Amino acid sequence: MNKITFGSSIICMDHINFERDVKLVENLGIDFLHLDVMDGNFVPRYGIYPEILKRMASITDTKMDLHLMVNNPEFAIDQFGSIDNIEYISVHIEKNETNILRIIDKIKALGKKAGIVLNLYTPVIVLEELIKHSEIDSVLFMGIHPGVLIQQSRPQTVYRKAQELNDLCAQFGSLDMIQCDGGVSFDTISTLKDSGINNFVCGSSTLYKGINLDNPWEENVLKIESNFKKMKALV
Ligand code: DX5
Ligand code: ZN
Numbered sequence: 724m725n726k727i728t729f730g731s732s733i734i735c736m737d738h739i740n741f742e743r744d745v746k747l748v749e750n751l752g753i754d755f756l757h758l759d760v761m762d763g764n765f766v767p768r769y770g771i772y773p774e775i776l777k778r779m780a781s782i783t784d785t786k787m788d789l790h791l792m793v794n795n796p797e798f799a800i801d802q803f804g805s806i807d808n809i810e811y812i813s814v815h816i817e818k819n820e821t822n823i824l825r826i827i828d829k830i831k832a833l834g835k836k837a838g839i840v841l842n843l844y845t846p847v848i849v850l851e852e853l854i855k856h857s858e859i860d861s862v863l864f865m866g867i868h869p870g871v872l873i874q875q876s877r878p879q880t881v882y883r884k885a886q887e888l889n890d891l892c893a894q895f896g897s898l899d900m901i902q903c904d905g906g907v908s909f910d911t912i913s914t915l916k917d918s919g920i921n922n923f924v925c926g927s928s929t930l931y932k933g934i935n936l937d938n939p940w941e942e943n944v945l946k947i948e949s950n951f952k953k954m955k956a957l958v
Contacts, residue, residue: 725899725921727958729951730757730788732904732926733771733779737936741775742782747944748930749785751951755810756785757904757924759870760803762793765818766870773802780808788922790840790904792869794818796826804833811900813838813863816849827858836860836899843868843877847887855895862888862898864920867905876906876928878915885918909953916958929954 731753736744745756756779761770770792780787788811793799796814803809812830816839819826823839830837838861839850853859864884866876881903892898903915904924909932912923923929930950934943 727916728754728900728922729930729954730755730902730922730924731930732757732759732924734759735926735931735934741779743940745779745783745785747947748951749783751948753785753925753951755922756783756787756808758787758789758809760789760791760793760799761870762795762799765794765815766792768870773806776803776806780806783808786810788813788838788902790863790924791815792840797822797829800826800829800833804830804835809835811836811838811861813840813861813902815840815842815869817842817845820849823853824858827853838863838900838902840865840869840904841884843880847884847891850888851891851895854891854898857896860898861900861902861922863902863904863924865905866903866907869905874906876908876911878906878908878911881906881920882914882918885915885920889919909957912954912957923954923958925951925954 731748761768763769787808791799791814812835827837840863864881866881900922901920902922903920907923908928
């Protein structure tokens with residue numbers, strides 16, 4: 724089992740203070756900056772410009788994982804793929820099944836690790852051939868519907884699917900990283916870890932829980948620090 728790692732979802736940061744907020748989580752020892760790229764089409768939201776990410780990468784050594792929620796992942800890979808900090812690029816299998824090998828090859832050609840994202844109700848069986856043929860490095864389970872911020876999570880569904888994935892891996896091959904994105908909470912993180920998930924994307928339900936950007940920064944820092952300690956103690 725690979726070590727447990729945490730990603731900070733940058734969607735929850737103060738977007739006019741990215742440098743300050745990135746440095747904070749970097750100093751806390753966060754493992755990844757989790758970056759949601761959205762096109763307002765695959766999901767009903769817009770994501771982040773490559774220019775912003777490039778600037779962000781210039782002020783931190785923290786690794787990044789890119790979560791593409793877009794209709795045209797190949798275009799997004801062209802736009803973002805040159806950023807050195809990015810270690811994983813993950814793409815939804817939904818809508819991309821036909822071209823998935825071409826997309827994976829494109830990610831790997833850039834020297835990045837390739838991940839597949841499954842929406843909440845996409846079954847694990849779609850990964851069988853990809854795992855059998857060692858095509859992918861990671862799997863990301865959505866714990867919520869992508870691109871919609873405040874909503875009820877379905878940890879039981881993620882838990883069951885992660886167990887199914889473990890069974891697949893036990894039979895056919897291994898993965899570097901199994902992620903849960905969305906709805907990870909202090910109540911569910913231990914159980915999700917027991918299901919084999921080893922990377923938690925932390926957002927409004929964990930790392931940034933209780934944060935109000937209108938509050939004094941020092942108050943938010945204390946909260947983020949204590950949330951991070953609490954999460955680490957639970958896994
Ligand atoms: C979906 C979301 C997440 C989310 C993290 O990709 O953009 O990255 O913020 O989890 P929450 O906010 O549910 O804790
Ligand atoms: Zn995400």
